Amino acid sequence: MDMEIEALLRPPARTMAPYPAKVITLATGRRMVVREVDRKDVPALLKAVRPTLKIPRDYYDIVGARLFAELLGWYRYRVRDHYCIVGQVDGYLVGIVNGRMYTGEIGMSYHTLAIERGLRIGAHLFAAKMEHHLEYLGQEEVWITAESPIGFRRWMIEYGLELKEGMQHELGGAGFYALTKDIWNRAKPRLCVGDRPVAKELMAKAQAEIKIADEDAIMEQILGAKRRQLK
Amino acid sequence: MRKVAIIGVGMIPFGRRDEDSLVDMLAYAALNAMDDAGLGERPIDAVYVGNMGAGLFNHQSAVASALVDRLNLLPAAADTVENGPASGGSAIKNGVLAVASGHFDLVLVAGGEKMREVIGPRATDIVATMTHPQAEYIYGATLPTMAGLFTRLYMKEYGVTSEHLARVAIKNHRNGLLNPYAHIHALITMEGILTSPHAIVNNPIVADPIRLYDCCPVSDGAAACLLCPAEMAREFGKPAIVVAGFGQATDTHTLQEREDPTDLKAVRIAAQQAFETAQLKPKDIDVAELHDAFTILEIAESEHAGFFKKGEGAKALDEGQTEIGGKLPINPSGGLKARGHPLGATGVAQVVELVWQLRGEAGERQVKGAEKGFSLNFGGFGNNVVSFVLRRE
Amino acid sequence: MSELVACKCTNCGFVNYPKHHRCLNCRAREFEQITPSGEATLLTYSEVCTLPWGIDERCRMLGIVQFENKVKAMGRLRVDKPRLGMKLKPSWEPVRVIGGEEVLGLTLRPAK
Numbered sequence: 001m002d003m004e005i006e007a008l009l010r011p012p013a014r015t016m017a018p019y020p021a022k023v024i025t026l027a028t029g030r031r032m033v034v035r036e037v038d039r040k041d042v043p044a045l046l047k048a049v050r051p052t053l054k055i056p057r058d059y060y061d062i063v064g065a066r067l068f069a070e071l072l073g074w075y076r077y078r079v080r081d082h083y084c085i086v087g088q089v090d091g092y093l094v095g096i097v098n099g100r101m102y103t104g105e106i107g108m109s110y111h112t113l114a115i116e117r118g119l120r121i122g123a124h125l126f127a128a129k130m131e132h133h134l135e136y137l138g139q140e141e142v143w144i145t146a147e148s149p150i151g152f153r154r155w156m157i158e159y160g161l162e163l164k165e166g167m168q169h170e171l172g173g174a175g176f177y178a179l180t181k182d183i184w185n186r187a188k189p190r191l192c193v194g195d196r197p198v199a200k201e202l203m204a205k206a207q208a209e210i211k212i213a214d215e216d217a218i219m220e221q222i223l224g225a226k227r228r229q230l231k
Numbered sequence: 232m233r234k235v236a237i238i239g240v241g242m243i244p245f246g247r248r249d250e251d252s253l254v255d256m257l258a259y260a261a262l263n264a265m266d267d268a269g270l271g272e273r274p275i276d277a278v279y280v281g282n283m284g285a286g287l288f289n290h291q292s293a294v295a296s297a298l299v300d301r302l303n304l305l306p307a308a309a310d311t312v313e314n315g316p317a318s319g320g321s322a323i324k325n326g327v328l329a330v331a332s333g334h335f336d337l338v339l340v341a342g343g344e345k346m347r348e349v350i351g352p353r354a355t356d357i358v359a360t361m362t363h364p365q366a367e368y369i370y371g372a373t374l375p376t377m378a379g380l381f382t383r384l385y386m387k388e389y390g391v392t393s394e395h396l397a398r399v400a401i402k403n404h405r406n407g408l409l410n411p412y413a414h415i416h417a418l419i420t421m422e423g424i425l426t427s428p429h430a431i432v433n434n435p436i437v438a439d440p441i442r443l444y445d446c447c448p449v450s451d452g453a454a455a456c457l458l459c460p461a462e463m464a465r466e467f468g469k470p471a472i473v474v475a476g477f478g479q480a481t482d483t484h485t486l487q488e489r490e491d492p493t494d495l496k497a498v499r500i501a502a503q504q505a506f507e508t509a510q511l512k513p514k515d516i517d518v519a520e521l522h523d524a525f526t527i528l529e530i531a532e533s534e535h536a537g538f539f540k541k542g543e544g545a546k547a548l549d550e551g552q553t554e555i556g557g558k559l560p561i562n563p564s565g566g567l568k569a570r571g572h573p574l575g576a577t578g579v580a581q582v583v584e585l586v587w588q589l590r591g592e593a594g595e596r597q598v599k600g601a602e603k604g605f606s607l608n609f610g611g612f613g614n615n616v617v618s619f620v621l622r623r624e
Numbered sequence: 625m626s627e628l629v630a631c632k633c634t635n636c637g638f639v640n641y642p643k644h645h646r647c648l649n650c651r652a653r654e655f656e657q658i659t660p661s662g663e664a665t666l667l668t669y670s671e672v673c674t675l676p677w678g679i680d681e682r683c684r685m686l687g688i689v690q691f692e693n694k695v696k697a698m699g700r701l702r703v704d705k706p707r708l709g710m711k712l713k714p715s716w717e718p719v720r721v722i723g724g725e726e727v728l729g730l731t732l733r734p735a736k
Contacts, residue, residue, distance in 0.1 A: 027433040027444065029420030057249060118417065120433055127432070149350050157682055193429040224246055356676035366642040367698050369720050369729050370686050371672065371679045379670030380688060387708065436683075439671040485642060487688045487696040492668065 011080035014101060019085055019132045021203060022194030026119045032087045032094060033198055033206040034128050042075035044210045045086070048093050048115060051218045059148035060113075060222060066147075066171065067111040070098055085132060087125050091211040095121040097129040099142070107133035107142035108170050112151070115213075116221055123154060127192035134184050145169040145176040159187045232331040234461035236471040237621070239268025240583040245414040245452030245571035253282070253289050253345040253453075254297045260453035260576075261302055261341045268457045269468045275457075276335040277308040281322030281342035282575035283315050287357045288348050298341065308335070315361050316524060318342060319578025320479075320608030320617030323456070327474050330458050337463075342579035343453030354449050358574075361611045363485045375446055377486055377612035378525035379438030384493050385527060386440065389542040393440060397425045398548055399526035400444045403562050406555060407569025409596040412580075414450045414571025445526040450571030454580040461624070472586045475511065475603070476620040478504025484614055495535040497616040498607065502536035505605070509620035513537035516620070517601040518588050519559060520581035522609035523566040529553075532607055533561060536618070555596055563588065563596045578608035582619060589623040627716040628730055630695045631655035639694040662692025663735050664712045669701055679720060689714075689732060699730030711735040 021035035037045070049071065052064030073079035081101040087094045094116040102108040109129060114122035133142045144161060146152040155161060161177035169176035198206075213221070241263025243256055251259070257280060265275075280295035291297070295309040314321035319342030326340040346354050359373045385391050401421060407413035424434040424444045434442045464471035480500035483489050490496070506512060513536065521536070523529035530544040538559055539547045547553055553561040564570045564584040567577060585604035587593045601623075608617045630641035634656055638649035646653055669687035685701040689712060700719050703712070712732040719729035 025423055025427040025429045025433075027419045027423040027430075028417060029423045118415070123432055153352065157680055160682060190431055190435070193432050350677075352675070352677040355674060356678065359676050363642055369722070369727050370698055370700055371675050371684055371720055372686055372698060373672065373674065373676055375674060376670055376672045376686055379672065380668045380686070383670060383708075384668050435673065436671065437674045439673075441670075483648065485698070487667075487698060488641075488648060492688075 006077075010077040014081045016081060016083060016101065017136045017138065019083065019128070019136055020196055021198045022128070022196045023198045023202060024124050024194045026089070026121070028119065030089050031202060032089050032121065032124065033202055034085060034087050034125065034194060035198070035203070035206060036083060036085050037210070039075055041210055042071050044212055045071055045084070045093070045096060048212045048218060049096070049113065051215045052113065052222065055219070055222055057223065058150060062147055063111050063113055067096065067098065067113055070110055083132065085125065085128050086210065087121055088206045088210065089116070091205050091209055093210050093212055095125045097125040099129055099133065101137060101139065102143065102170070105140040107137065107139045109133075109142050109144045110171065115218060117224070123191070124193070126155065128194070130179055130184060131192055134179070134181055140181060142179045143169055143176055144179060145171050145173050147171075147173065159183060159191065233333055235327045235330045235458055235474045236461040236464040237456050237474065237582065237586050238459050238464050238467040238469060238471065239264040239270065239457035240455070240586045241267050242412055242454035242576070242580055242583050243452060244412045245450045245573060245576070247347050248345070248451040249347070251451070253285055253291060253343055254294065254301050256345065256451065256453035257294070257298050257341045257343040257455070258301050260343065260455040261298065261339055264339070264455040264457050267469070270457065273337060275304050275307050275337045275339045277326070277329050277338045278304060279322040279326045279329070279338065279340045280309070280311045280575070281314070281318035281320070281340070281578060282311055282344060283313055283318045284344065284346070284357050284574060287360070288354070289345050304339070314615055314617070315610040316522070316572070316574045317578055317608040317610030317615055317617050318575040319454070319580065320606070320619070321578070321610075323579060323582055323619065324477055324479060324617055326458050327477060330460055336459060338458045339455060340458060340579060341453060341455035342576040344573035344575040345451045346449050346573060347451050351449065366485050366487070373438065374612060375438040375441055375525070378445075378527060379441045380486055381492065381612070382440050382525070382527045385531060388493050389545070391527065391530060391545050393425060393442075394421070395530060395545040395548060396445050396526040397421055399523060399529045400424065400568055402548070402554060403523065403566040403568040406563050406596055407565025409594070410565050410570060413565045413569050414448055414452070415565070415569045419444065441525055441527070447524050447567035447572040450573045452571060452573035452576045452580070454576045454583045456579060456582055456586065470590050471624045472589050472621050473624050474619060475622040476505045476507065476509025478502060478508065478618045480504065480616055482614045484611070486612060495531055495613045497613055498532055498535040498609070501616040501618040502607065505618040505620045506537070509622070511603060511620055515603055516559065516605045517603050518563060518585065518598040519561045519605040519607075520564060520584050521561055521566065521607050522577070523562060523568050524572060524609065526568065528609060529561060529566065532609070536605065536607060555598060560598045563593065563598055578606070578617060581606040581608060582621070585621050589621060627728060628660055628695070628697060629657050630660065632658045641695050641697055658693065658695070660691035660693065660695040660697065660714060664689035664691050664714055664732060666706060666708060666710045666712060667696070668708065669706045678722070687732065697730055699732045702731060702733045
C-alpha cells in the first residue's frame with residue numbers, strides 16, 4: 001500500500017476514551033457481556049451482518065446494509081471517529097451498535113442490530129451506546145434517527161427525545177431527534193443497566209473470540225423460522 | 232340433545248407467520264384436523280370459524296365463507312363467530328350445539344388470527360376496541376390497562392405478589408419448551424425477569440403492576456377440531472373425546488360497573504354451568520387449559536373456576552400443584568403466555584391441547600393418566616367467558 | 625361536571641354509567657340524567673406504558689373513581705403519587721385525538 005496516498009485518504013484519528021465493559025443479566029438468566037470492539041474484529045462482525053442483507057422484514061436489510069458499510073469503512077480507515085460496541089452471550093455475538101463522534105460535543109448514533117431477538121438486547125445495547133457518548137466520550141448530545149417503526153417507538157417515545165428541526169442526520173431519512181444530557185439523566189435509571197467490572201473469566205471468554213453462529217442459525221434467530229417442518 | 236365427540240384435532244405452530252394469509256393458516260389447521268380424524272371422503276356439514284379482528288388486522292371479512300371455498304367444503308353451512316379473545320370457544324360452542332341438535336353430523340370448527348400484519352401499537356389499538364367506546368377507549372385504555380387496574384386490587388385483597396405473577400410466566404415458558412407448536416421457546420428465570428436490577432429493562436412496566444412478562448405475546452396462528460355425534464365416533468380411528476359439558480356467561484362491559492371488581496363473575500358462572508352439565512366437579516379434573524392472557528388471570532381463573540378457594544390460587548402455584556406433574560396441571564401447553572395468543576385461535580387451541588392430553592398424545596408435556604379436562608376462554612376483560620369440560624370415554 | 629352524563633334509574637335509584645337501555649339493577653327503562661357530584665375517591669389505578677396507536681406519550685396514568693353521588697367512571701389521572709382511596713377533583717379535558725378530532729374526557733387531579 002502506498003502509505004503517502006493512503007495518508008491523504010485516511011481521516012485524522014482522534015483519541016477516543018474507551019467504553020468500560022459491563023455485564024447484563026438477560027430475562028433468560030444468561031449473562032451478556034457488553035464491550036467495545038476494535039477494528040481488527042470487523043471481519044468477524046461482517047460475517048454476522050451479511051445474512052441480514054437478505055431479510056426485508058423489520059428493515060433488517062437496510063440496517064444490515066448500512067451497518068456493513070460503516071463497519072467496512074471503519075476497517076478500511078474511511079470513517080472518522082467511529083466506535084462499535086457488541087453484546088456477547090457465551091462468546092456468541094447477539095447484537096451490534098455503532099456510531100461516531102460528529103464533533104467533540106455531538107455524537108452521531110448510527111445503527112442497532114439485534115441478532116438474538118425477544119430479549120431486549122437492542123434496548124440494552126442502544127442504552128450502552130448512549131452511555132458511551134454522554135458519559136465516556138464526554139459529549140453533550142447525541143443525534144438519532146430511526147429507519148424502522150420499532151426503532152422510532154423504542155427511542156423517540158421511550159426516551160422522550162427532542163425533535164431537531166431544519167437539520168440533517170448523516171443517515172438522511174426523515175427528521176431526527178437528539179438525546180441531551182438532561183433527557184439522559186432522567187431516562188437512565190429505567191433504561192440503562194449493567195454491572196462493572198466484568199468478571200475476569202467472563203471477559204476473557206468474550207475477548208478470546210467473537211463467536212458467530214452460522215448463516216442458517218442467524219436467519220433462524222432473526223426470522224424465528226424454526227419448526228416450519230410442522231405445517 | 233345428542234352427546235358430541237371430538238374426533239379430529241389439528242393446529243399449526245403459533246408465532247409470526249408473514250408468509251401465510253389468515254385463511255391459509257385456518258386451512259392448514261383444518262386439514263391437519265381432517266387428516267387426524269381420517270375423514271376420507273365424508274362430507275362436512277357445517278363450518279364455524281372463530282376470529283375477532285380479520286376486518287381490522289387483515290382488511291378481510293366473511294372469513295368462514297372464504298375458508299369453505301379454500302378447502303372446497305362446498306356447499307357446507309358456514310359462519311364466522313366473533314367473541315373477542317373467546318371467539319374460538321364460542322365457535323366450538325356453536326359447533327357443539329349444531330351437532331347436539333341433531334341437525335348436523337360432521338362439523339368443522341377452526342379458530343385463527345393474523346395479528347402481526349400490523350405493527351405493535353396498532354395491534355394494541357385494535358384489541359382495545361373491545362373496551363367501552365365512550366367510557367374506556369377514549370382514555371387510551373388497553374386490555375393490559377384492565378389487567379393492571381384489576382391486578383392492583385387483587386394484590387391488595389388477596390396478597391398476590393409480582394413474584395407469583397413471575398412464577399406463572401416461568402412455569403408456562405418451561406411448559407412451552409415442550410410444545411413444538413408454541414410461539415415462544417425461551418426459558419426465563421426469576422432473576423432475569425424480576426429480582427435482578429437489570430429486570431427493569433428486561434421486564435418493563437406495561438400497565439403497572441403488569442409487566443412485559445405478565446402479558447402473552449401477539450401471535451399469528453390457527454387451530455381446528457372436527458365434531459360428530461358420539462355414536463358416530465367409533466367409525467373413526469381415534470379414541471372418542473366427548474364434550475361432557477360447557478358453559479358461557481357474561482358480565483358488565485366496563486370494569487367499573489362490576490359489582491365487585493375482583494370478582495370474575497362470568498368465569499364462575501360459565502365454569503359452574505360446564506361442571507353441572509358434565510355432572511362433574513372441579514376436583515374430578517385432571518388437566519386444565521386456562522386463559523392466561525395476563526399471568527394474574529391464571530391465578531384468578533383457577534380460583535373462580537372452583538379449583539382453589541379464592542385467595543389460594545397463588546399458594547397452589549407456590550406448592551407446585553399446577554405444574555405438569557402436580558395435582559392439577561394448568562396450561563401444560565405453555566398457556567397463552569408461551570403457546571401464544573392469536574385471538575380467534577386460542578379457544579380452539581385449548582381444546583386441541585386437551586384432546587391430545589386425554590388421548591395420551593401430548594408427548595413430553597403429557598399429564599399422566601389424564602381423562603377429564605377443563606378449558607376456559609376469556610373474552611373481553613372477563614365480560615364474556617366460555618368453558619368446556621371434556622372427558623375420554 | 626356536566627359533560628359526563630350518568631343515568632339514575634327512576635324505579636330503583638341505581639346509578640348507571642355508562643348508559644344502559646335497561647337498568648343494570650332492576651331492568652327498568654326510565655332514567656333521570658345526572659352528572660357526577662362531590663369529590664371522587666380513587667378505587668384503582670394503573671400507569672399505562674404501552675399505549676395504543678395514536679397516543680404518542682410514553683406513559684399515562686388511568687384510574688377508576690367513584691363520586692359521592694355513586695357515579696363510577698374511568699378517567700385520566702394527573703396525579704404524581706396516586707394512592708387508593710385518595711380524593712380527586714374532576715375536569716373535562718382533551719384526552720385523545722380520534723379521526724382527527726380532539727376528544728374530551730374525565731380528568732382528575734388531587735382534591736387538595
